[in-house]
Amino acid sequence: MDIVIIKGTIKHSGEFYGEGEVITGMKKEEAERLAKEGLISILEEEKESPKRKAKKADSEEDEE
Numbered sequence: 001m002d003i004v005i006i007k008g009t010i011k012h013s014g015e016f017y018g019e020g021e022v023i024t025g026m027k028k029e030e031a032e033r034l035a036k037e038g039l040i041s042i043l044e045e046e047k048e049s050p051k052r053k054a055k056k057a058d059s060e061e062d063e064e
Contacts, residue, residue, distance in 0.1 A: 001031040002043040010039060 002024045009018050019021055022043065034040040 001028055002042055003031050003034070003040040003057050005039065006041050010034065023050050 002022060003018050003026055004022050005017050007019065009016055010023070011017075012023050012026065023040075031040065031042055035042055
């Protein structure tokens with residue numbers, strides 16, 4: 001997950017990050033814990049990819 005630090009300093013993968021800095025690739029569980037503590041804000045949620053894609057309707061193809 002991508003997060004931004006909104007309070008304090010956080011150590012992640014041996015590096016220290018301060019307010020306003022962005023960390024990418026943080027584990028979801030860790031990000032959720034830090035968010036509950038009010039230290040970070042999650043920038044993007046991991047989205048599940050759709051299991052199938054929508055097909056173009058046959059009637060739309062005929063109209064062209």
